[in-house]
Amino acid sequence: MSDMTSPSRRILRRVSNGVLLLIGLSFALPLLWLVLAAFDSSASLTLKLPEHWTLDNFSTVLTPEQTFIPILNSIILSGGCAIITVVVAVLAAYPLSRYKMRVNKPFLYGILFGTGLPITAMMVPVYSLFVAFNLIDSVPGVILFMAATSLPIAIWMMKNFMDSVPIVLEEAAWIDGASMLTTLTRVVVPLMRPGIAVVFIFVFVGSWGNFFVPFVLLLSPELQPAAVTIYAFFGQYGAVVYGQLAAFSLVYSVPVLALYVFTSRVLGGSSALAGAVKG
Amino acid sequence: MSPSQLLVTRPRGRTVRPRASGFGRSALRSTPLVPALILLALFLLAPIVSSFYGSFTDSALTGGAAQGSTFIGLKNYAKLFSNPDFYKSIWLTILFLVGSAIVGQNVLGLGLALLMQTSNRIIRSVVGTLVVSSWVLPEIVAAFAAYAFFHNKGTLNAMLGSVGITGPDWLYALPMIAIILANVWRGTAFSMLVYTAALSDVPQDVNESAEMDGAGGVKRLVYITLPIIRQTISTNLMLTTLQTLSAFTIIYVMTGGGPGTNSSTLPVLAYQEAFKFSQLGLGTAIATILLLIGAVFSVIYIRALKPGVD
The missing domain is CATH 1.10.3720.10 (MetI-like)
Structure with missing residues (x-):
């Protein structure tokens, strides 16, 4: 069904994808902090990529x-x-x-x-x-x-x-x-x-x-x-x-x-x- | 046809079981309910009854009143109703319920379910997994993640800082906003799953014929989809309201009800009064009021649901 797309439907699809990705990203941020901080030797409260990945924690x-x-x-x-x-x-x-x-x-x-x-x-x-x-x-x-x-x-x-x-x-x-x-x-x-x-x-x-x-x-x-x-x-x-x-x-x-x-x-x-x- | 009818109308067969009739039979048949009844009576009903009773006594955890408690009538309630923190707490609870459950989780949950209908399959499953993950995580872990996110030195302010905005200290300056958003983040998955299931039951041909007739997306949503799933909407509104009414951990970890009592919803205030200020009677009175509110919502919910009990 989705392949018989009219232009308006294609736009709708693109908008939904964009909005969904944005919501998904904001849901991901707190989770991502949790995962990255666990492998970070100098974790803070801010989401960041660890400078030194470690299993020490x-x-x-x-x-x-x-x-x-x-x-x-x-x-x-x-x-x-x-x-x-x-x-x-x-x-x-x-x-x-x-x-x-x-x-x-x-x-x-x-x-x-x-x-x-x-x-x-x-x-x-x-x-x-x-x-x-x-x-x-x-x-x-x-x-x-x-x-x-x-x-x-x-x-x-x-x-x-x-x-x-x-x-x-x-x-x-x-x-x-x-x-x-x-x-x-x-x-x-x-x-x-x-x-x-x-x-x-x-x-x-x-x-x-x-x-x-x-x-x-x-x-x-x-x-x-x-x-x-x-x-x-x-x-x-x-x-x-x-x-x-x-x-x-x-x-x-x-x-x-x-x-x-x-x-x-x-x-x-x-x-x-x-x-x-x-x- | 119900099983008992089947058994009664069966004329032949070695034994038509159970043979006992009337009271004896139904007593026998209801024996498996006994363990459940005992457990519910001891650990659910008894606390509720003692909550009602305790709210009329001066019981305390420490000090003279801790030994024995005496009946003091409505004094706890009088004290409660003259306490400005109590009114503030009611207002905060309503704010929390409306912001987080009624608007936040339901609108976002329905929105996500609708968007997922028209989106790319990979994006749908990735976003779905992310939303569900924050719901599946143990509440205390989710609360820490939210604490870190909204902390003054947390991710949110770091992001705002990177575009030149100095974010407020969310947990102190705007604690209600922080806990409402955190609870939306944590709880939306439930509504999303419920609405996704409901939308998949909406017949496609109705929507398609409306589209042929030139009804746009918004019109189809308002005049077709929403009326069809209205039963689910009312059920889900009640369920999320009840869940949110008893939210404690996420608030307690993020703000502790503070600063002061600026984010003390009723469950948090009951805890603070009972355990922090040793006002067990006062805490019990708040608990009793909360139970009553929960009971009212629960009855409305059962009426709306009209379950297949019969």
Whole structure:
């Protein structure tokens, strides 16, 4: 179609290309700083090509205290949160998707309502509750809280994915006398692996990037995930060693970028996400 | 036909499961909901309830009131409503919502989606990747990148300097502009993806026949494309508003709510009152108000969406 171009259409095309490139460039500048500063021995706050390319920033920050323990903490928090969320969401999505029950409607409306609540607004009362129940610095406590905040959207997405799994096979299992749990784990779950992976990655990436929740609820430095230690690093040395800060940020961002690429290339993630949004 | 109907109307078969009827059956069927309900009740509902309750007490993190808290009625709210910072914060929050979510992300996101329809494929994918990258990055990293960009000695002022303009110290002189632009930079990808998906559903032939009839690009956009995707627009407006309402990290890292409280939107002010000034009751009152605002938006959003719940 695009080759049967009239002159006006060609002009339109050129203008769109130009405007797009300009927007793309302004989106690129802050990102470019991050990448170049990480390889610069004398990085400043301004975007510039490094005079001396170096990997020193990386070798300086790639130590157990600086990077590996915080990253491990991030893996524990995000992995724990994503596993719990996915298991609980699959369970909850099953009756919502398969049975016509009186609780469905209020439950689903409650879930949708929950997706809209500003979680950051809750951090002050959540902190008080965690103090009252002696859960400050409790990693399981933080994992459960993050799982609860991810649950509404996870259940919603999971139910949408489950709705698209045909019911015929389950009926066969039912007639053979399989229990609800057996049907779910043996028949439904294997059929919706891509959907489950999308939800898992969605939740994992969300908690990986979560700064505010662990910042408020985990006070011991040895328990804090990378998001929080990066902030502490910025407060302590940030004004001096931007190169190291950028290097640390890149190391911390790579898993998330990789998971995003995997989701969108292998699982068709962005369209799945848009599908979840469109409802 | 729903699964339960299928099961009920099936006359033969060894077992028509589950056999229990009425209350027992629906109780059995809803058991898988229990873990979710427990988790949501303990970690989502309880904080909300305690937020409402806590906003009527004098609880504090340090000092005498830290031990036990007493019920003080509406005093926190009275204190809040007599605090000029609170009104300023509401105004800043509205400014942030309108500038960043309603205008910035939605207009730019729709604009990008439209431009990408008529652009070169390579340019489209490069620009798309760049826009999505700033969205996929962890928020704290994006916040640092934005901090460096808008810093007095950052990239933006260096660029302005190279054409002879002395840029202002964005983070101090114009903190709201800086955080609005930063949040647009960070959040537009979401709107772009949603609008790209919506535009791909707009039937091509409608547009083409309008073009035959001599309708120009702008006319086609206003009279054809926008009405067709209006459902998506209202949904996306609500979603971006809700996301932006709870933005904390990007503001906290870039300006810390400062200078003073010049960029303290409500989430940042709640944090400052509770943790910086140890006014837990006041912070909780702000949190409660924010939750109420979020709840109102959420209800409007659900009504606009009219999800296929039934």
